[in-house]
Amino acid sequence: MMEEADDGGRWDFLDRVGPDTSSCIFKLLDHPADLARAAAVSRSWRRFVIDNEFCKRLCRQLCPEVANFTSVAVVTRRPEAAAAAPGEPSRDADLRARETDHAVYCRLGGALVSAKTSTEDCILNCVAASSTDNFPQETVDNTLEPEERVYGHSSYWSSAGQDDPDVPESLIYRLSSDLCLVDEIRIRPFRAYFQPDNPIYSSRAVRIRMGHSMLPPGTESFVSDENENLKAMADENYTWTYTSPEFPENVLQTFKLPRPALCIGGIVKFELLGRIQKQATDDRYYICICHAQVMGRPLSSDLMVNISNPADYSILKYLPGASNVTGEDILNNDGSDSTEWHSLVSRYWQMRHLAGTMRNHMLGPEQRNLLLGPVQFVDEDDYMNIEEYMNIHMDGFMDM
The missing domain is CATH 2.60.120.260 (Galactose-binding domain-like)
Known part of the structure; x- marks a missing residue:
């Protein structure tokens, strides 16, 4: 935190103890929320947390399999939101990349902690x-x-x-x-x-x-x-x-x-x-x-891996806002959603919905294979809502 200096100014804790000692102290924070709060104290603290990749380190400490992710990406719902500024200097691009890493691993850390609360x-x-x-x-x-x-x-x-x-x-x-x-x-x-x-x-x-x-x-x-x-x-x-x-x-x-x-x-x-x-x-x-x-x-539907290319499972993708998407939102897509965002969210939603459907209705193997074919969502002109879509595809299976 900031402390009062002898001359009436204010000291930054990071300057007072130095980067090495500060790093040792920050590494003792063992919950993603603690790192998020630390990054919100001041600009210098935020930069220190981001530059030292404390969120990534904590995620790997919580779950060593996270080390299998070689890179991260933010996939936005609207294609224009993902466009980089033209002529962006390399220094600013590097800063944006570090901030992206911080945002994704901060979200992943929160998901890993919350996922332990129930099974x-x-x-x-x-x-x-x-x-x-x-x-x-x-x-x-x-x-x-x-x-x-x-x-x-x-x-x-x-x-x-x-x-x-x-x-x-x-x-x-x-x-x-x-x-x-x-x-x-x-x-x-x-x-x-x-x-x-x-x-x-x-x-x-x-x-x-x-x-x-x-x-x-x-x-x-x-x-x-x-x-x-x-x-x-x-x-x-x-x-x-x-x-x-x-x-x-x-x-x-x-x-x-x-x-x-x-x-x-x-x-x-x-x-x-x-x-x-x-x-x-x-x-x-x-x-x-x-x-x-x-x-x-x-994990939450806003954290995904690439499904279009098995070789890219090492890329962790963060889809802001995906947790609030419903099946009807997917069906009613007017084409404004980015292709990758829509594909990833559709797959997650379909698999989770089918899991609940199979448990509720005890579907047999043939019905599961039918429902688990390639992800193909219909247009809203064909079916009014996802419940009707599922009922049509399961016609004849509900009386098993």
Whole structure:
């Protein structure tokens, strides 16, 4: 703060203690709101916070996956608002770039802190399983059902049988947002009540990977009753930005991550390592999962990653005002919105809305695949509002 000097003037705290000591003090601020308040004290304090990238440093301290972002960008709703001043000196351009970094990371820090306050199941759909014993009756899609019995039948995914107990299996899921802060994994192994001694077909251990798909936009597919989607298991289809430690599994169901981890890209892979239980009828090892959940919180809709080019997932994008956008706003776009802003917000809104729709109406795999096709929003002349749009696309599914 400013202090009274001997000659009646005022001292700036930063000048009084020097930049090195000031930096050590500012690094002790461990909440984004504290840095925001510090930057509001004076112009010199704001410049000190911006020039030393304290907000970026704090974000990486809160969540190390943030280091995967190589750059940030502000995407405005109106194209003309994003235009840079013609003939802008390089010094001013550098200042604007630092201020942009500060604004984006300040917003990200606030989102990371608020995302820790509550959790929900973030799984939107099943992408693939490394094997299935009896497809589609034992499809991985069964792991989305919260109940152990559906329509009078046991609901679970089963791997193919193996003679070697060390053969692993993997399950891949798509989350409800491209940016989710995840803090807990829940897995319920299947207990075969119809077999002697009611064996539990768990894996020996579980490991989690999170990242994004490298497939071209619009080509991602999901498990359905007709398609096991095994091609989606190939490692070259994904970039993993987080890998958890191995968690021993038997009857345990909840695995708390060592710290909340940011999933950049909305893909989670469950690695089921090793087998415990043999099936008596064929003397082979199996892994069976009844239910799976990824507990966390999608970040705010004004923070996104690039969806048009998988190679650009390292660019964090801030869309001011996107949090207040509704589905009707998207449908009623008159063409004045910038293409990138509209595309990013549309995708976020669609995925979140579909997540709620599937939970409310228990849609099956075919209906999920239909609704999760390429993002294509209709014009307002075709449908009056988003509820009517969704009802038309789900015609015939609501009575399941």
